[in-house]
Amino acid sequence: MLNEEVDDTEFFQQDFTTASEWEIFNARLEEIFHEWKLSYGLTENRGQLGRNQLSLCEWSILNEQIKFADVLLDVVRYKATIPEGEIQTGDNEKASECQAFVDLMANENDYCIVDQKAEGPLHPLAQWYGLREFVVVVPVKGSITNESQIRVLMSSVHIAVAESSCDVPVFVQVLEKVQNVFLGVCESGSIRLSFDTVHLNITPPTCKYLSGLLDVFKGKIAVPYLDPVAVSVRFTYSLSKFLNSSYVVPKIVPFSENNGNEDNFAHDREISLPFGVAIDPVSELILHCTWPHVADNVVIDSQTYSDFDPLTAPVWSLRARFEDTPVCYMAECIQEFLQTSDSKRAITEYFPELAYGVNQNIEGPKALERLTESKIPTISSMIPGISSVGGTTGRKETKLEGPLNDELLKDMLYYLFPDAQLDSLYVYVVPQPGQSEFDPLKIKSAHPDSLVHRLAMLLAMCNSYFGGKRAVAQLWVEFAQEMRYRVERCIQIPGIAAGFPDSRTCLLHQKLQMLNICMERRRIREGGLPFAMTGAGPVKSHELGHESEDEFFDCSDDERDQNESKRRHAAWNQPAGRLSKLGKMLLVDSDEPLYIPITQEPVPKTEDQLEDDAEVMLKLGPGSELCTQMMSASLLSDMESFKAANPAGKLDDFIRWYSPRDWIEEDADERDPFGRKGHLSSRMMIPGNTWQTVWENARPVPARRQRRLFDDAKEAEKVLHYFESRTIGQIAQLTMAPLFHSSIKILSSQAAVDAGLIPCFAENMDKIISACCKLSRENWVTGAPTPRGNSWVKYEALLSDITQQENLIIQVRSLRKKLFSEDVALTPDEQGALDNAAVERELLSQLLKAFECELDGAAKSTVAKRVLSMFTEAKKAANEQANEQTVALVSFMLADGAYICLPDPVEKQFTMRLGGQTVNKGLGSPQFMRAILTNNEFRLCGAFSQNTTFY
Structure with a gap:
């Protein structure tokens, strides 16, 4: 058997020159690093960053997908886009150092705000380590929880970093994604920097204070350093209960009995949609007390004693958080009215007594007239008369039983038609033709103080506060009947621009102009004076019309x-x-x-x-x-x-x-x-x-003997029939553009004082006005050529922008009430008043942008004292110990700058750095660790380096 020849073709079947999946993955990862030019010496933006610059700058993101062992991975590169002029470059030696080392040892971006970026929250790695550029390998689906897989993937990253000479930190996201646990490596020359993360739900007792955290930090460093550990500390306090400082806007509905100030309202000439927010738009004030740089050998922070007293912190900063979707009164009212625009219910469905043949009573004075009239009834005979405010001779044949009582309806009609009341408070101020130039970008509605605008606002308020669609139908019927009453008696309609129907205004305004023209033509035909000439003195006979004395x-x-x-x-x-x-x-x-x-x-x-x-x-x-x-x-x-x-x-x-x-x-x-x-x-x-x-x-x-080209009676009857035959949805569509125009005017008037504080208020208002101009010219009423649904969606988007601006206006007022006294002098009589006003405006503007605003004077500033008083008030209320004497005592103590106890911080952050000369190894590499302690989370983010030459 030993002498049996071996067949080479059967024994050597494995081709060891074929690359494995692991080798292919490593090669592809290295190729990606070369494509992105992450090699040492090729990265840009050398030098130190400014304060909080990472949270303010824009970030560029590159993404590549790579597959390894049936797992699809995303390789994502994050890089802060920083202008060259904003980088602080030190000496040449420091500028040639690895950028990640510079970022770790700089404390300007220690506590970047996570959620103040417009395009999305700041990445946790940039927040924890202050890195301006890094690469993250993250699984597309699921998570990497197997320890063997984590080790294999980390070894691949180490090989790719070493082979490509990449000096940009590369991280791998492991465990569950919600935990935000990252492992990483960065190599530059002979220095290797290892990143590690510890995430626990409970803080270990030994790590609750700086003393225990220093033991952990020093235990990870194998080489002793000459310099002490540089520590940066931040305590965060949260205030969400404002009590007396809460800003709640009461909902003031015109003509409502529940306002509580009827007497004052009765003498108020300004009637508009309710404006404000149902709850305090400021949901939370966040106070940060920061010690930016202290040595570990000069402070003590342990279970028994702590030098970190928030009132002695050198840096105090403030942030505000706001409610995401508060209920805005004006936007809510418009939204509910907008939803009625698709209703196809007729007026007669709400009031069947308006239908022809119901409750028709032949009166004595008109009996002969009814016997001799045409068998085809007119619109006047089809719709029973309703009480009119246009004159004292108005009668009421049929009483409409609706949600609007007689007193409320009378007040609304007197507001719409102030000429029917002596010494009315609501007289129209409509410019005469030629007094105002036409603006091609003007919203196609009517003059802001016109009958059309008033009617649109009343219809919206009736829909929201006085009975819904039935109240809308009732008010519209009264309006239509008032139009008929005035046409029959040639009483001019107030609040309407003079002249022919202006196509630059909305259709409802044109219809009302047509009625005025019809009545004026009728007056002239019957030998009377035009409305514009009534009481203007003697006029020539040829000005009375074509049918007057032609002999002249x-x-x-x-x-x-x-x-x-x-x-x-x-x-x-x-x-x-x-x-x-x-x-x-x-x-x-x-x-x-x-x-x-x-x-x-x-x-x-x-x-x-x-x-x-x-x-x-x-x-x-x-x-x-x-x-x-x-x-x-x-x-x-x-x-x-x-x-x-x-x-x-x-x-x-x-x-x-x-x-x-x-x-x-x-x-x-x-x-x-x-x-x-x-x-x-x-x-x-x-x-x-x-x-x-x-x-x-x-x-x-001659003209007086010709057949009239314009039959004023017929045209007036057409308009009246048009009004009386509208459905609820058509009524809403007729008045939608004036309603949005009114809301824009309300926004502008409400923001007259605070417009300069609201971020991009002028630009946003221009955007809203431009959108409203285009939308008001769409043919929504007739249904062609623009579909109804299209306009509805556009109005929804426009209303969203209006809601945002309404919320911002109330946010400014809420912040001002909380942080500044109401008697702040804004007159330029004294230089101090000007300085206080400038400080107030700057602080409010920054808070509205969700920025972190540093308070000049720290705990001794005026704003800090007001914040402390709110914390004290909330704590007293929580302990059920608040009384008038205690509040007065607190106010006195704050004025003297005495010690005030804040509640326990909701978050503590300790950042430890170590660098410089070592005891016996020369220049040491950077060491970094950050600890984040909250009530339900404990996190350690470490970046420990070693010199591969000695180890």
Whole structure:
């Protein structure tokens, strides 16, 4: 058997030149370090950082995925982006040192704030060790809890760091991720730095004080150092119960009986949505007492005695935490009203008595009128009358039983229509046309103090505080009936801009403008004065309208011209409806003057009517006869008026007056300087064009005898029917843009004093206004072209921004009440007052950004004394020992700067560093340990180095 030959092909089957998975993983890890240029001497940002710079700067993150033994790992590189000018570079020797060693030994970033970064919380490794650059290997799914796996992975990291000459610390996250346990290594030259973490739920008794922690720290160092251990200590105190310093904003709802200050409210001219927060927005004040640098041989901190008295700490700093999602009164009211925008319930579902045929009683005075009226009922007869505030003769046929009682409803209607009450406190202040220039970025709603804004706010408050959708329906019915009452009696609607419907305002405002125009046209037609001229003194008869005395216009300034004109024309073709001569111009084929005719007023239209007309014309097409008639209705009226005023006139004469650009004058003749030498433009010469066709069909009819282009009664009835047929959702959509406009105005007025303190307030308000401008121009009401849901989502996003600003305003007021006395002088009479105001503004601005604000004078500062008084008050209340004498005594003791006992700290942090010369080994490498002690957690973060040359 021993002499049997061995088959080489069967024995040597393993190829030892093939790389294993572990070797492939190590090579890939090393390749990643080379790609990121982590080799020694290639890293940037050398030098020391500024105070708390790590928590303020931006961080760049690179990520690579790598697989090892069926475990997918993320290799993540964190690097602080720091401008070169903000780095403090020391001597050349220190600048060439490993960056991780410099960061560990610098105490400027010992206690960085974890949650003040805008893009996310600060990484724990940067917080504990003060590192500006590091690499973390973390499993994508699950955790690494097996000790063997941890050892294999750490050995791979050690090999990759050594082979790539990486001087950036590399960590591996082990155990459960919520524990934040990291093991790491960093090598630079002959120095190896090992990072380790201990995490316990209970603090060992020997580690509760600095004396025990120093024993642990020195026990990990094998070489004695000449210099003492440098210790940095921070005690953290938390205050969450403010008692007398709590800031709670009462919810003041206008017209509500539960405000508690009805007398004061009755005389208040300013009525707006409730503003404020339901709870104190400041959830916690955090006080930090810090000893930045002390030697271990000059302080004692043990179970029996401690030199760390918080009142003697050289550095006091303050932070504020705020409630995440407090209930904001104004935003909540708008949110509830916004949710009603998808309701399709009609008004008659809430009040069936408004339906046609219900409770219809024929009254004696109108019996004959009802017998002779048309069988097709009008809207007026379909909807029973409701009591009106527009006059003393208003009657009530049907009483609506709704959540709004008579007194409350009367107050709201007097607020909407102050002209119905003598000496009203709520008079509208609406600028006249031309007084304010149009801003193209203006929100498409109405003037802030207008009927539209007041109605929108009242509807929102009715929905939230006075009965929900049924109250909204009741107020809207009263509003619609008041509109009908005023139209029937030609009573001007107050709080509405004068003039034609302005397409730059919301549709509801345009509808109300249309009603005012209809009533004004009716007054003029019946021989009355326009609203704008009522009580303005005598006016000329031609200003009363086209239907008033036309003889005034037919009379020429020269009696001889008038008689001559009558003689030239037959009795059936006498001129009529003349306004005045057009300069010295004469007719083309006659020596008669060219007269400007009296024409009908332009036809006002709201934007929905213009859209309907455009849609009809689009469907009919450009060649349709009906489309041509619609487009040329006004032109036909003007041509008939022109023919009546100028019986001898031709189309050329009409064009010279109506469209001078289409009359091309030839060289002026000295014998005829009246502009008659010329010809029509090419577009007017096209055979069969609209102008020629309309001129041939036009008859000489003065404006007063023509069929009215604008039927004010019909148009007013359309608007009234539009109001009375709205659903709850359509009512909300009509008033949504004015409601948001009002909320923006409220924000601006409430933040008038504190706008400079709120971070980025001006920029955020500009963003909100811009979004509201765009959203107010979306066609939400008609449903086309923008879907309803789209607008609803955008309004939700806009409301979120408004909520944030409302919360910030209350945060400023809450912080001011807690930290500063109410009688702080802000007048520039004394220099001290200016200094105090500047300190207050700076401190409040920093606290609102969640920054840590250092208090000048530490425990002796004014703010520190107020904070101490709040701690004392909370402690007294907790012990049930608070009384008026004790509070007065505490206040006196604080004024004298005497000792005040703070509660136990919620967190203690001890940071220990050791470096410099050793006893017998020359220059020593850096040693670092941080201990974090809380009520339910104990953590040790160590970074201990050794020289591989000697060990």
